[in-house]
Amino acid sequence: MDDERGLAPDGTIAREGALERVPEAFAPVVEAARARISGTFGPDRLHSAYLYGSVPRGTATPGVSDLDLQLALHDEPTAADRADARAVETALDRDFPQTDGVGILLSGTRLLLSEAERHDAGFFVACLCTPLLGPDLADGLPRYRPTSLLARETNGDLARLLPGWRDRAARGDDRRALGRRVGRRLVRTGFTLVMPRWGGWTSDLDRSAAAFAGFYPECAEQMRLAVATGRAPSPDPAVLSVLIDDLGPWLAAEYTAVHGEKASRSG
Known part of the structure; x- marks a missing residue:
């Protein structure tokens, strides 16, 4: 291995x-x-x-x-x-x-x-x-490889999640739970964006962020913020805003451009 x-x-x-x-x-x-x-x-x-x-x-x-x-x-x-x-x-x-x-x-x-x-x-x-x-x-089930198809079908729905996250943040829902969810999902999405080029798989947050930063160094700081939030969410609403309103939309657009959108599920 x-x-x-x-x-x-x-x-x-x-x-x-x-x-x-x-x-x-x-x-x-x-x-x-x-x-x-x-x-x-x-x-x-x-x-x-x-x-x-x-x-x-x-x-x-x-x-x-x-x-x-x-x-x-x-x-x-x-x-x-x-x-x-x-x-x-x-x-x-x-x-x-x-x-x-x-x-x-x-x-x-x-x-x-x-x-x-x-x-x-x-x-x-x-x-x-x-x-x-x-x-x-x-x-x-089959054996899987780090392909664009796998990237698209695992995390190609980020754009659909952003409006719901914004609504929850605006309502003042449990910021700890929301922060963990948002942070971890953004890190996973950032990693799978680069997964086929990186050539492997990891679920480790730090390794995921490092792999992403190797291809998108201009977004490395925001991705490190996502890692920190996924582990220990900040009570500061501005932190969540950076992830949902800044990193999130950019990442969703880049993901769609590179891999396309996740197929819709019926029912």
């Missing part, structure tokens, strides 16, 4: 996480998540469960990092499924102070394996998620 570029020997993107990389402090949280998810959803509803983010990558910091999970259900998620997921989130967050929040994504297996999601949700499961429970959906 090319650790510098996150690639397997054949040049495809390697899966970035593994259970053996989970930091010792987070091992009890992961085991509790396994037990609660299994006990709550059961085999009739749950196809498989996955970890993603800093915990399976081995870079999580106790008291700072959150625990992120993806559940693949046999059928499309219902209101009852979402309520059960929220209950699991609340219980884990309450019982384990080493996590700064728990987030569970719910998806049906049909969606995750669909042709429309092949280079978005499918890529996410195959390369960015670490199996925790059940059969691995990655077995039914």
Whole structure:
């Protein structure tokens, strides 16, 4: 494996996480998540469960990092499924102070394996998620390369997100949550903008920003601000404004010019 570029020997993107990389402090949280998810959803509803983010990558910091999970259900998620997921989130967050929040994504297996999601949700499961429970959906998905198609389908919808972010900022919504979301998404978008030229994959915020800066040095300072905001959002509304009203529109326009817009999803 090319650790510098996150690639397997054949040049495809390697899966970035593994259970053996989970930091010792987070091992009890992961085991509790396994037990609660299994006990709550059961085999009739749950196809498989996955970890993603800093915990399976081995870079999580106790008291700072959150625990992120993806559940693949046999059928499309219902209101009852979402309520059960929220209950699991609340219980884990309450019982384990080493996590700064728990987030569970719910998806049906049909969606995750669909042709429309092949280079978005499918890529996410195959390369960015670490199996925790059940059969691995990655077995039914292709090996991915750092292509313009992958860039377009993962992050080519930034322009559609900006109006909603502006509305939330104007309403004074939780700036901490909004700042983390905006900062991280801008860093990911900046990285995937240059990903095909950089020739690999990383989810690390600092490496992502550095890769971006190698091609767009004039925007490096703003991208470093996005990294800082994604980790520890500033209460200063001017910081969020720089990201949403300055970096965001430029990045969306450049992304569209280089890769095109993400395909619309029906429904």
